[in-house]
Amino acid sequence: MQIRSRPRSLIRIATLQAWGPRATSLFFAVAALILFTMSFASPNNMRSLRTTAADIFAPVLAVVNYPIEQAASYVRAVTGIAELQRENTRLMQENARLREWYHAALQLKSDNESLQKLLKVQIEPQHTFITARIIADSDTAFVRSVLVMAGSDQGVDAAQAVLGGEGLLGRIVETGKRSSHVLLVTDMNARVPVFVGAGNMRAMLAGNNTDRPELIHLPPQAQVKAGDRVVTSGHGGLYPHGLPVGEVAAASDGALNVRLYADIDRTTYVRIVKRTDDPNLRIAPVAAPEAD
């Protein structure tokens, strides 16, 4: 009589337990495979699950990450004094050299702006950034991504470009309320339209799960040499135009790899580029003709 009065679900669970741990394992293994297949069939359905989990775990990961980060900076400070002295000398020399370049750049900028004004070229707006801390690192053999402690509450939106250190690091792929997943440019599924060299040759930067992504889809007559600068082209509208990416590094097998300016291993904070508006649809303001 007691068994009859129990809810059916409880009876089912009891029966499952009676089958033993093997049946339980089989049940969960099948459930995992079903979820896996579902994620393959409709990846977007898993997005809310991912963002919710990331939002819940973000504060915990931030707390865990903080002492590790502090310990690392302490170790770097203690062990790197000799290296710091060398670095300081090198930076002082570089600074003296760059000061000359700074004045030249100011002059060139001024010339460029006046020429653009004459030609009525729409000047790209200055980028604004959201700074966020990396709290989780899933930069693994399978997926190259990081979790950052900023989400839609801080103004982060999907597909925004992310800079780390001196160059492009990746883009936002999923945004929760207070955390976001960044897919790194090194991931095998990442593709970034870029310009290569002074001639602005169009190419595609393709991640390959190594630290040096490849340049593909270059024009057949393209003459690319090691050291050529690679910047985002802005084609497709995902990435803004002109973000620094890296330098061409000749590979031994003939493939063209890119040495990235951003070093993920040394990056603790990232800058998320805020979208002003669609760069392809920006309307140029009518400039008043200058009277000479």
Add this chain to the structure above:
Amino acid sequence: MARRRKSRASGISEISFSWRGLETIIRLFVAYVLLGLLFLLNLTALPIPHAGVIKPDFVLMAVYYWAIFRPRLIPTWLCFGAGILLDVLSLTPPGLQAFILVLAQSLVRDQRKFLMAQPYISLWAIFGFVAMMAAGIQWGLFGLVNDMQWPAIMPVAIRVLVTLCLFPVVTMALIGTHRFLSPAQNSYP
């Protein structure tokens, strides 16, 4: 009546039993805190070069160890949940790591009596085999859902190697926790 008298007579022992229960809870809490830390270590950003590739699979180590010595400490649902969380937080397809962890736990648990009789070095070597199989299955399944494109095998192999090398360090902490746990904890039937 006899039962009632017996229960009244064992009042003090009941109190002492509850203290023992509290002690067991505290001991279990320590074991679960270590599990939680290993889980978070698998996710958190470590400030070392190539951290992502060389970061060992801490959760697999814990699942392997407890599947042999305390199978009830990590129930299958917890193993599944941890795997799902690892998947959703690291952008891998949900179910991938959950499947690997549940499968590894089930296979190791089935052979636990044999494994318990083995010396540590054999357990270590068998863990190497388990870690290699886990990484291999993960690599194969990942490629299936990634437009039939499989990532390079070398970083996967390096991760297995690092996991294997760090296994003794993690098991030292797990053995310490194991000793700390009271023998009253349920063992696997």
